[in-house]
Amino acid sequence: MLEQKEVNTNVVEESDDIKNKSLGKNEEMVGVNGNKMGATVINSNGNNAKKPNLLDTFKANIIDLAIIGGISAVLVFAxxxxxxxxxxxxxxxxSMSFIIFMVVMVLYMSIMESGKGSNTVGKKISGLTITKE
Structure with a gap:
């Protein structure tokens, strides 16, 4: 009876693994005896990727906001x-600088993320990339 439970658990784990591979993902699996099996994430295009952490995204956003603020200040004074x-x-x-800041922010994000590199300056410096799933 105990052996049958182990076989059923292995079959369920293997079917989940097959589903994840067909979706382009390899999630962390735990075996019957508690050993971890695989921990990498594979994108649909086949590249290994890691989830960005809070510090990297915060740094990228601060850099982008500083650039947008600088452009806005120059435009207001000009x-x-x-x-x-x-x-x-x-x-x-x-009030005028706030309006110009909002317009520049929308244009900056749209233009930079739709360009050839598809990254803003802050994301390039932080090493983040935008991927399409």
């Missing part, structure tokens, strides 16, 4: 300088 030449000025620079 627009103000151009308007001052014509006799006008931006009276509420904070």
């Amino acid at each position: 627009a103000d300088a151009i308007l001052k030449l014509t006799g006008y000025a931006i009276s509420q620079k904070f």
Whole structure:
């Protein structure tokens, strides 16, 4: 009776392993005696990948936000300088910088992630890649 349970458990584990391989994944499996069997994750395109950790994504986002903030500040001051030449000025620079920041953020993310490298500058520096499943 005990041997039959072990055989049934092995059959279930093997069928799960076959399902995972057909989906392009190899999840961590635990054998009957508690030994771990495999721990790598394989993408659908066959490349090994690891899940990014919090520190890497945080660093990438901070770098990207700093770049977007710098571009926005330059655009606000450039627009103000151009308007001052014509006799006008931006009276509420904070509100204008927020609007420009939002527009630049949407354009920056869209353009950088749709380009050839499909990564933003922050993700390139942090070593993160965007994959399509």
